[in-house]
Amino acid sequence: MDVSLGLLTNAVISGLLLGGFYAAVSIGVAISFGMLDIVNIAHPAFILLGSYVAFIGNSVFGIDPILAATIMLPAFYLLGMAVYQVYYVAFERRDDQSLRGLSFFFGILFITEVVLVLIFGVDYRSVQAWYLGRPNLNLYIIDLPWRLLVPFLVATVMVVGLQLFLSRTFIGRAIQAVAQDQQALRLMAANPAKIKRIAFGLSFATAALAGAVSEYIGRVFAICVLGGLGSFPGMVIAAMTLGVVESLTSTFFGPSWAPAVSFGVLLVTLAVRPSGILGR
Numbered sequence: 001m002d003v004s005l006g007l008l009t010n011a012v013i014s015g016l017l018l019g020g021f022y023a024a025v026s027i028g029v030a031i032s033f034g035m036l037d038i039v040n041i042a043h044p045a046f047i048l049l050g051s052y053v054a055f056i057g058n059s060v061f062g063i064d065p066i067l068a069a070t071i072m073l074p075a076f077y078l079l080g081m082a083v084y085q086v087y088y089v090a091f092e093r094r095d096d097q098s099l100r101g102l103s104f105f106f107g108i109l110f111i112t113e114v115v116l117v118l119i120f121g122v123d124y125r126s127v128q129a130w131y132l133g134r135p136n137l138n139l140y141i142i143d144l145p146w147r148l149l150v151p152f153l154v155a156t157v158m159v160v161g162l163q164l165f166l167s168r169t170f171i172g173r174a175i176q177a178v179a180q181d182q183q184a185l186r187l188m189a190a191n192p193a194k195i196k197r198i199a200f201g202l203s204f205a206t207a208a209l210a211g212a213v214s215e216y217i218g219r220v221f222a223i224c225v226l227g228g229l230g231s232f233p234g235m236v237i238a239a240m241t242l243g244v245v246e247s248l249t250s251t252f253f254g255p256s257w258a259p260a261v262s263f264g265v266l267l268v269t270l271a272v273r274p275s276g277i278l279g280r
Helices: 003-035 043-061 065-071 073-090 099-120 146-168 170-178 182-187 192-213 220-227 232-253 255-272
Strands: 137-139 142-144
Touching (some): 003 146, 003 170, 003 232, 043 065, 043 192, 073 099, 146 170, 146 192, 170 192, 182 192, 220 232
Antiparallel strands (some): 137 142
């Protein structure tokens, strides 16, 4: 088998697995920013919080990091609802969401990051799990690293589950509609503030699980914009595209080129289609 073909194939597969990571960390922003029109720039900080929750569960209690994050999903959901309630009472109810609302989330971002640094420091922390360090799964010329494959599968379940919830349930469809026409939503006997509170809770819950499966948070907003705000399928396509582009670039040209090339793809795509890949 030609070595270059095997290298290319594995680079693409690694990019798709990386794209699953990107989708996991971006899905919460797709809900809050894309569907609710709430610029929650603090979301990456809560992904970091989810990472430390997974670390504590693993290092102190010996629980698998993904399982530890799953156990904490209800707590993150309630935290998200509480944050939205404060935001609603202080800003949204008074129609003061622009600059002051943005300052609110910036303050949460700053406080959360400072508290995490004071408690845990700035050193990297590692977790232990059965799939870390395990030999790759070999399928002919394809090498699937378990450390990427398992988190990818978890991220896929989360994204597909949320997509089914949003498309098949009344609350899910109300979440998609709340930022478009709140008056129409009221005529359907749905309280927009309550729907947003539920959606924000879901957004925070995804941060807990995303923190357990990924460390890539720097491209969250870029992926949401590239996919099209409010479009889950577009977000997934954008995540997979950037993952493959970065993997191919790292494999054939070196990892230092990967961020520049991926953001170059973002700029070119938005120049051709400003609304994003599947944006309306």
